[in-house]
Ligand SMILES: Nc1ncnc2c1ncn2[C@@H]1O[C@H](COP(=O)(O)OP(=O)(O)OP(=O)(O)O)[C@@H](O)[C@H]1O
């Protein structure tokens with residue numbers, strides 16, 4: 414008995430001594446079904462204890478990537494390392510990973526407690542230990558009073574918490590979540606974001622979280638991996654993706670409303686906005702370039718800057734999104750509070766050069782070495 418407990422203590426010590434236990438690393442991972450390449454030569458690392466979000470539009474390969482990490486799909490090419498060990502051909506159970514799905518996948522005929530301990534029962538965990546772990550998991554997600562209810566008698570958020578408790582009770586160091594909040598209403602989704610993130614920090618688990626909602630990614634992630642057509646478009650912290658999108662796609666995907674992207678044209682004194690020559694916004698030629706400016710980085714002035722005509726206003730409560738025409742282009746401007754406009758009113762738009770992004774229209778990539786011009790006061 415003494416020997417057994419010291420062996421356990423020893424192994425625990427060894428485990429906690431290794432910081433890389435739950436590091437996930439994908440190297441050149443590809444998944445194809447015939448002609449359909451769902452994941453195309455993807456490589457990334459998820460650090461131990463971090464919260465990484467796989468973000469991207471429907472069909473870009475988020476769920477497939479997650480299922481490849483879990484071992485629920487086999488890779489066509491590439492290697493999956495977990496804790497530094499090659500797990501590419503290991504079964505899901507050998508990977509010791511928990512997963513939370515979009516459809517919570519609860520058993521309707523089992524009550525909350527039975528749903529939560531189901532996996533432990535399958536693994537023949539002794540009843541006393543099962544009860545102890547159930548108690549703790551239920552406390553963490555605040556379900557202790559609802560253990561005897563059936564899933565049909567729970568709200569969406571409570572069902573979500575049962576699914577989380579089931580992941581927690583397994584005590585795996587890695588948890589994969591595939592759009593776990595998409596069935597919830599906006600308010601609950603917002604609350605659950607905070608709860609999941611707080612829980613992840615408290616338990617120190619490594620999480621890979623899938624969503625197509627950029628605001629969810631921005632508010633929850635340590636790092637965001639933006640996917641497009643099975644490839645990584647850009648990976649970085651939320652700040653990096655917002656401040657320095659490397660492509661037009663990334664610029665358009667992060668931020669609401671999206672970044673304005675205005676076609677530029679050559680003009681006297683520098684590149685102008687198409688249809689508004691003679692008001693240079695960028696030094697040098699403009700043909701083949703797009704200027705990116707976020708709606709929240711544009712100010713409305715009575716004079717100076719660029720002449721614009723207001724077309725529409727969407728009052729959202731805390732702020733108003735204005736649609737304006739500049740030259741032959743249309744753009745959005747975010748202004749605080751309420752801003753009533755009559756259609757056709759003339760205004761002037763101003764932005765700071767450091768908030769300007771420049772992209773190459775043909776490649777869709779960020780153009781380097783171009784200097785945005787300060788606007789006349
Ligand atoms: N079993 C399969 N057989 C063939 N093609 C598949 C299979 N599973 C997924 N795909 C395809 O792979 C691509 C990526 O699918 P995946 O489910 O990973 O996308 P996703 O980013 O999770 O999208 P969503 O946001 O809609 O859930 C899609 O084109 C999809 O049709």
Ligand SMILES: [Mg+2]
Nearest residue numbers: 475476477591
């Ligand atoms: Mg999916």
